[in-house]
Amino acid sequence: xxxxxxxxxxxxxxxxxxxxxxxxxxxxxxxxxxxxxxxxxxxxxxxxxxxxxxxxxxxxxxxxxxxxxxxxxxxxxxxxxxxxxxxxxxxxxxxxxxxxxxxxxxxxxxxxxxxxxxxxxxxxxxxxxxxxxxx
Amino acid sequence: xxxxxxxxxxxxxxxxxxxxxxxxxxxxxxxxxxxxxxxxxxxxxxxxxxxxxxxxxxxxxxxxxxxxxxxxxxxxxxxxxxxxxxxxxxxxxxxxxxxxxxxxxxxxxxxxxxxxxxxxxxxxxxxxxxxxxxxxxxxxxxxxxxxxxxxxxxxxxxxxxxxxxxxxxxxxxxxxxxxxxxxxxxxxxxxxxxxxxxxxxxxxxxxxxxxxxxxxxxxxxxxxxxxxxxxxxxxxxxxxx
Numbered sequence: 001x002x003x004x005x006x007x008x009x010x011x012x013x014x015x016x017x018x019x020x021x022x023x024x025x026x027x028x029x030x031x032x033x034x035x036x037x038x039x040x041x042x043x044x045x046x047x048x049x050x051x052x053x054x055x056x057x058x059x060x061x062x063x064x065x066x067x068x069x070x071x072x073x074x075x076x077x078x079x080x081x082x083x084x085x086x087x088x089x090x091x092x093x094x095x096x097x098x099x100x101x102x103x104x105x106x107x108x109x110x111x112x113x114x115x116x117x118x119x120x121x122x123x124x125x126x127x128x129x130x131x132x133x134x135x
Numbered sequence: 136x137x138x139x140x141x142x143x144x145x146x147x148x149x150x151x152x153x154x155x156x157x158x159x160x161x162x163x164x165x166x167x168x169x170x171x172x173x174x175x176x177x178x179x180x181x182x183x184x185x186x187x188x189x190x191x192x193x194x195x196x197x198x199x200x201x202x203x204x205x206x207x208x209x210x211x212x213x214x215x216x217x218x219x220x221x222x223x224x225x226x227x228x229x230x231x232x233x234x235x236x237x238x239x240x241x242x243x244x245x246x247x248x249x250x251x252x253x254x255x256x257x258x259x260x261x262x263x264x265x266x267x268x269x270x271x272x273x274x275x276x277x278x279x280x281x282x283x284x285x286x287x288x289x290x291x292x293x294x295x296x297x298x299x300x301x302x303x304x305x306x307x308x309x310x311x312x313x314x315x316x317x318x319x320x321x322x323x324x325x326x327x328x329x330x331x332x333x334x335x336x337x338x339x340x341x342x343x344x345x346x347x348x349x350x351x352x353x354x355x356x357x358x359x360x361x362x363x364x365x366x367x368x369x370x371x372x373x374x375x376x
Contacts, residue, residue, distance in 0.1 A: 007219050015300060022304050034317045035262040056317060091256030093185060101319060117256045122324040124190060125334040126181030 036101045038077040047106055055082065055111055056101040056119070064096060075100065075111070082106075086113040093118035145222040147364050154357045161357070165350035172344030180340050190337070192250040197325070198345040200243040202352060203271060204306055206236035210278070211303040214296035226292035227367065229299060230282050231359035235352055237275035244268060255319060263312035264320035267305060274302040288367065 001009075026033065036056035037045065047053060055075060063074035072085045073096075084102055094100060099119035104112045125133075144150045176194030183190035210229050217225035247265070248258045259265065281295040282288065313322045325331045331338055 004219060011215065011218060011300060015303070018301050019304055022308075026308075030316075033263050035260070035319055036317050038317075089256075091254065092189075093254050094256075115257075117260070117319060118254065119319060120185070120254055120321045122321045123332045124183050124193070124324060124337050126336060127184040128181075129334055130184035 039075060039080040039082045040077055042082070042106070043080065050105045050107075052103065052105055054101055054103045055084070056099065057082075059094070059096050059098050059100055061096045075102065082109070082111050084111040084113050086116055088114075088116070090116055091118040093120060142220075142222070145220075145224050147224055147227075147367075150224055151361060151364065154361065158354070158357055161350055161353050165347060165354050168343055168347035168350055170347075172340055172342075172347045175340035176337075176344055180337050181334075183337075186254055189250065189253055192246055193337075194341055194344050196243055196246040196250060197341060198348040199239045199246065200268070201345055202348050203236055203240040203243055203268075204309060205349075206232050206239065206352065207271060207275070207299075208303065208306055210236065210299045211306075214299040217292060218296050218300070223289065223367070226288060226296070227360055227363045228356075229278075229292065229295060230288060231356055231363050232352075233275055233279045233282070233295075235355055235359075237272065237279065239348075239352075240268065240272040240275055244272060257319075260319050262318040262320060263316045264309065264318050267309045267312050270305055271309060274298070274305060278302075286370065288370075 036054035039055065039057055042053065042055055045053070057075040057077045060074040060076045060081060065072050070085070070087050071090070072083060074081050074083050076082075084104075086102065086104075094116060099121065101117045101119060102111060102113035103115040103117075106112075144153060173194060177191055180191075180194075182188055210232050213225040213228045213232075216222055217229065244265075247268075251260075252258050278295050278298055281298060282291050284294075285291040310323075312318060313320055324333045325338065325341070333341070
């Protein structure tokens with residue numbers, strides 16, 4: 001084996017080995033890397049009382065109820081839904097049908113949010129095209 | 136074992152000769168693409184149906200992020216060539232490209248943060264995409280630091296090359312983080328199997344700007360490599376005396 005080939009195999013095996021280790025770590029830590037849980041996942045989680053988690057899903061149509069600065073709405077993953085209570089400033093993209101992520105805890109099956117983030121989807125288009133698509 | 140025609144340019148003199156020939160064309164086309172692409176993006180492209188004018192940050196954010204990944208990947212390839220074939224020019228490429236890649240990573244992180252505040256409602260979150268991008272920034276910084284450990288570029292280059300190759304594992308993690316895990320960052324809009332999900336009136340300025348960014352990388356790279364080669368020559372002179 002020439003030194004050149006030897007160097008190649010050494011590098012190749014070192015990189016493969018590292019891929020294997022990193023892959024294993026990522027699979028083991030999968031649950032921690034997830035930024036949020038969906039409504040169906042959160043009920044299977046057996047959360048401790050007042051344990052802080054993030055919940056993500058779509059804001060259900062016609063579910064937003066505003067009462068002064070208090071707001072409540074329903075988050076759904078189209079299988080299960082959870083009612084959310086929140087008090088504070090909402091991001092620009094927050095609207096019905098939009099993906100949102102809320103941080104907080106579950107109390108009596110109602111989610112008490114301390115933070116609301118809006119998710120953006122991967123579609124970009126001018127408003128006129130959006131209108132055309134809807135019609 | 137690997138032998139391509141391109142390796143004839145591993146000779147620094149031939150490489151510099153080629154650079155001198157194409158430099159002016161690269162410079163002119165860079166200015167044209169950057170000017171046209173950014174002008175179209177900032178002033179002449181439509182608003183987004185959800186984000187309005189905020190979407191214009193995309194024309195800087197997305198090309199920067201692409202360049203950050205592309206430059207790191209090219210450094211990883213050059214590092215392999217340096218460690219296996221011992222071509223000095225590959226090492227000089229790694230040393231010169233690193234700072235440019237780090238700058239693009241920083242631009243992507245900062246513009247992303249500015250974009251995130253009004254749209255998502257937060258400057259920063261520790262989701263998989265954003266965190267892996269931050270790790271890329273630290274990899275670049277580490278890579279640059281190793282080169283600064285010693286005046287002897289050939290030696291420090293070997294350690295830096297090893298870091299670059301092992302760190303390459305982060306690149307597919309960044310790319311697929313939005314598919315593998317739940318993240319706040321949305322999935323890919325342009326580079327994906329099902330084709331771009333971004334309207335052509337926005338996609339075309341984006342691609343033109345991206346090409347401008349790439350040409351900018353080549354222009355700065357040539358300037359940096361040229362001075363680095365001169366630097367090496369001076370170092371070698373003082374060693375032989």
